[in-house]
Amino acid sequence: MTRALLALGTVVLSLCREIGGMALLGCYTLFELIRGRCDGRELVRNLYKMGVVSVPIVSLTALFTGGTMVIQSGIFVQRFQAYGLLGWGTGYAVLREVGPILIGLMFSGRVGANNAADLGSMVVTEQVDGLRALAIEPIPFLIVPRVLAMILAMFCLLVLGDAVAIAGGMVFGKLLLGVDFASFYASFVDAIKLWDLTVGLLKGTFFALMIALTSCHYGLAVKGGAVGVGHAVNDAVVAAALLIMVSDDIWTMVLR
Amino acid sequence: MIALGGIRKLHLDPTKPPVLDGISLKIAQGETCGLCGPGASGKSLLLKIICGLVRPESGTVEVAGADLFDSTADELRKVQSQIGYLFQNNALFDSMTVFENVAFPLRQRARLQHESIEEAALAERVGEALRGVGLATHIEKMPSQLSGGQRKRVALARAVVARPPLLIYDEPTAGLDPVTTAKVYDLLAAERELMQSTTLIVSSDLDALRRFASRMLMIYRGTLCYDGPAAEMADSPNPVVRQFVRGELEGPL
Numbered sequence: 001m002t003r004a005l006l007a008l009g010t011v012v013l014s015l016c017r018e019i020g021g022m023a024l025l026g027c028y029t030l031f032e033l034i035r036g037r038c039d040g041r042e043l044v045r046n047l048y049k050m051g052v053v054s055v056p057i058v059s060l061t062a063l064f065t066g067g068t069m070v071i072q073s074g075i076f077v078q079r080f081q082a083y084g085l086l087g088w089g090t091g092y093a094v095l096r097e098v099g100p101i102l103i104g105l106m107f108s109g110r111v112g113a114n115n116a117a118d119l120g121s122m123v124v125t126e127q128v129d130g131l132r133a134l135a136i137e138p139i140p141f142l143i144v145p146r147v148l149a150m151i152l153a154m155f156c157l158l159v160l161g162d163a164v165a166i167a168g169g170m171v172f173g174k175l176l177l178g179v180d181f182a183s184f185y186a187s188f189v190d191a192i193k194l195w196d197l198t199v200g201l202l203k204g205t206f207f208a209l210m211i212a213l214t215s216c217h218y219g220l221a222v223k224g225g226a227v228g229v230g231h232a233v234n235d236a237v238v239a240a241a242l243l244i245m246v247s248d249d250i251w252t253m254v255l256r
Numbered sequence: 257m258i259a260l261g262g263i264r265k266l267h268l269d270p271t272k273p274p275v276l277d278g279i280s281l282k283i284a285q286g287e288t289c290g291l292c293g294p295g296a297s298g299k300s301l302l303l304k305i306i307c308g309l310v311r312p313e314s315g316t317v318e319v320a321g322a323d324l325f326d327s328t329a330d331e332l333r334k335v336q337s338q339i340g341y342l343f344q345n346n347a348l349f350d351s352m353t354v355f356e357n358v359a360f361p362l363r364q365r366a367r368l369q370h371e372s373i374e375e376a377a378l379a380e381r382v383g384e385a386l387r388g389v390g391l392a393t394h395i396e397k398m399p400s401q402l403s404g405g406q407r408k409r410v411a412l413a414r415a416v417v418a419r420p421p422l423l424i425y426d427e428p429t430a431g432l433d434p435v436t437t438a439k440v441y442d443l444l445a446a447e448r449e450l451m452q453s454t455t456l457i458v459s460s461d462l463d464a465l466r467r468f469a470s471r472m473l474m475i476y477r478g479t480l481c482y483d484g485p486a487a488e489m490a491d492s493p494n495p496v497v498r499q500f501v502r503g504e505l506e507g508p509l
Contacts, residue, residue, distance in 0.1 A: 045351065121350070130347030133307050134364050135333035 018239070022217045026209075028139050029147050029216075037140035038148060046145050050111045051153030055160065061106050062099070062161035066168025069093055074177055083179050087187030090169035095162055095192065095200045101248060103161045104207035107154055108240040112215040115146060116236035119219025120229035128220070138220075147212040154208030158201060199255045203248060210243040257422060257454040258283040258306060263315035265301060275301055276312065277478035283471075285421070288448060288455040290469030290486060292462055294500070294509065297475045299458045300344060303424050306456070307339055308332050319422065337365050340415035340453075344426040346407045348399040354410050355395040358382045361418040385413040389443055405436040412440065416447045423447070425457040429464065437461065441468055462501060474500065476509075 032038070069090045077086055119142065122128050128138050166188065173179040218236040222228040263279040275298040283289050291299050304310040305317055308324040317324040322335045340361075348357050359382045366373040386392045389409035399407055408428065415423060428444065429437040441464055448455055459465040466472060466486040474482035474489075474497055482489060482497045490501045499507030 125345045125350075126343040126347040127349055129304065129309050130341070130343055130349070132309050133336060133339065133341040133343075133347075134361055135336040135368060136364060 018217070021221065022213045025143065025217050025220075026213050029143055029213075032140045032144050033148070038144040039141045040145075042141060042145035043149055046149035047153060050115075050146075050149050051156060054107065054110055054153065054157055057110060058103055058106060058157045058161050059164045061102060062164040063168040065098055065102050065161075066090060066094060066165035066170075067172040069098065069165075070169050070172040070176060077177060077179075083177065084183060084187050085191075086169070086173050086177065086179050087184040087189075088191035090173070090184075091166055091188045091192045092196060094165045094169065095196045097200075097248075097252070099158060099162045099165055100200045100204040100207060101244065103158055104154070104204060104211070104244050105241060107150075107157065107208065108211045108215075108237055108244065111150060111153070112211040112240050113233050113237050115150070115212075115215040116219040116233045117229055119146075119216060120222035120232045123220060123222045124225050124229060143216050143220075146216060147209070150212040151205055151208045154211070155201065155205055158204040162197070162200065199251075202255065203251045206247060206251065207244045210247060211240045214239040214243065257285045257287070257320060258456070259316075259318040260306070261316040261318075263302070263305060263312045263317065265298070265305065265310070265312045274313075274478050276305075276475075279315070279475070279478075279480055281473065281480060281483060283454060283456065285454055286452055287471060288469045289457070289471045289473055290465040291456060291458045291473045291475070292460075292465060292500070293475035298478065299475055300426050302475065303341075303426050303456065303458060307341055307424060308336055333368060337361075337368050337418070338420050338422055340418065340420040340423045342408075342411050342415040342423075342425040342428050344430060346399075346411035348407055348411055348414070350399055352399075353395065354386070354391065354397050354399070354402070355379075355382055357399065357410060358385055358414045358417050361414060365418050381417060382413075385417040386410075388416075388446070389413045390439075405432050405440075408432060408436075408440060409443070412443060412447075416451070419451050419453075421451075421453055423451075423453045423455045425455070425459075427459055428457065429459060429461055437464065444468065466501075476500075 070086065073086065073089050077083060122142075128142070131138055131141060170181055170184045173184050174181060215236040218232040218239070222232045259282045261280050263276050264274055265276040266274050279302065291302065293299050301310060305312050306319060308317070308319075311325055316326075319335050320338055322331055324332060324335060327335070349360070352360070359378055362373060362378055362381055382395070383392060386395060389412055391406060391409055391413070394402065394406065394410075399410065402410065412428065415425070425444065429440050432440065444455075444457070445468065447453070457465065457469060466489060469486050472482060472484065472486045472489045473480060476496050481494055482492055484492070489497060492498055492501075496508050499509050
């Protein structure tokens with residue numbers, strides 16, 4: 001009994017430490033952002049590294065996501081002759097749910113993991129200490145540009161990914177079900193509202209914030225050399241995925 | 257230049273004794289001190305405390321007349337801008353070229369003093385520092401494209417480019433071959449002559465260190481067990497110091 005309580009206490013304490021660390025980092029980042037302290041060169045560099053370089057992989061993922069939506073719904077579309085609903089079904093699912101989650105998870109795996117590894121290596125090779133020794137605070141120089149770049153990059157990638165996924169749905173709908181582009185488009189435009197897109201973008205932006213905070217927190221907390229960097233990357237990706245799924249449920253309930 | 261009073265820093269594991277336990281010392285302007293001790297004795301930690309990167313649990317750290325842990329963030333930054341620090345792992349910024357790495361302290365100093373710095377003057381100073389370490393042709397390279405010895409020399413150029421009055425070197429020759437080690441010590445001596453800076457250097461290469469520094473400090477079990485002339489270290493009455501300097505297997509270490 002005592003052991004079980006001890007184990008439970010250890011887990012709770014560790015969870016509080018991690019969540020508290022991320023919350024503190026978020027507060028410091030917000031504080032510096034309000035004061036306008038963000039290194040412009042680092043912001044541009046990170047926007048390129050996190051946003052522009054992610055375009056091909058996000059586009060490819062989105063294209064096949066749109067295709068998968070059509071393949072999955074194809075059986076029912078054919079059974080009920082509901083060809084006129086294919087544009088609405090694909091658009092609704094992609095914009096509100098599948099787009100933000102899949103692109104968020106892809107973004108976490110590519111950008112979040114890379115960010116945690118990058119910051120972790122900077123810690124173990126004393127680059128963060130090097131900055132501080134040169135009287136440069138790591139939060140405005142390293143963290144604020146990364147958090148900002150991740151949020152902006154994710155927003156843009158989500159807009160692009162949604163467009164590509166719907167285009168993918170159109171192409172797969174034509175190839176597999178014979179639904180012509182005009183019919184798909186008409187169904188999409190008639191039934192989808194701006195609010196559906198807004199919900200997805202809000203979710204995606206929040207996921208980006210979660211990915212940014214987890215990857216920066218675990219990256220900066222690295223201890224123990226290269227092995228520590230590996231652990232940080234793993235922890236950052238797992239924590240981001242968990243936060244994406246949990247917060248998605250909450251957002252879905254709030255923004256129905 | 258540096259005055260430490262009763263520095264105490266606890267181990268992360270509370271069951272273990274403090275890493276530093278009451279270190280007090282003074283280093284005068286222009287002095288060159290070598291700091292040595294067995295592995296994990298807290299040498300690098302002491303350097304980071306002197307630079308204001310790590311806060312001790314108790315004690316005072318005075319650098320250039322300012323109490324580091326009783327000053328505002330701006331005052332601390334002002335003191336830090338007077339320190340050139342060569343890190344054990346070089347700490348070159350991976351995302352910047354050699355030029356940008358070496359130019360970084362100059363840009364930062366100008367920013368702290370609310371001054372602008374001409375790009376031509378900046379390029380001249382950086383070029384001069386890189387010529388000093390024999391790497392003037394490597395300015396466009398990234399740190400990942402350099403060998404270990406070249407990275408060390410770039411880190412040295414970055415530490416000295418702003419001509420700081422206090423230079424701190426943490427293992428400047430670790431992992432280097434004997435010829436490169438000799439070159440690095442020559443460069444350190446040249447910089448010391450040129451700038452008349454106060455120099456504090458940690459090295460495991462005790463012979464080279466005793467040749468370079470006039471005064472030696474040794475840390476053992478969290479305390480300063482030797483503080484005296486480098487030439488007399490081998491004849492210290494303390495058996496720990498004697499064994500460490502002579503590299504004997506038998507003894508208290």
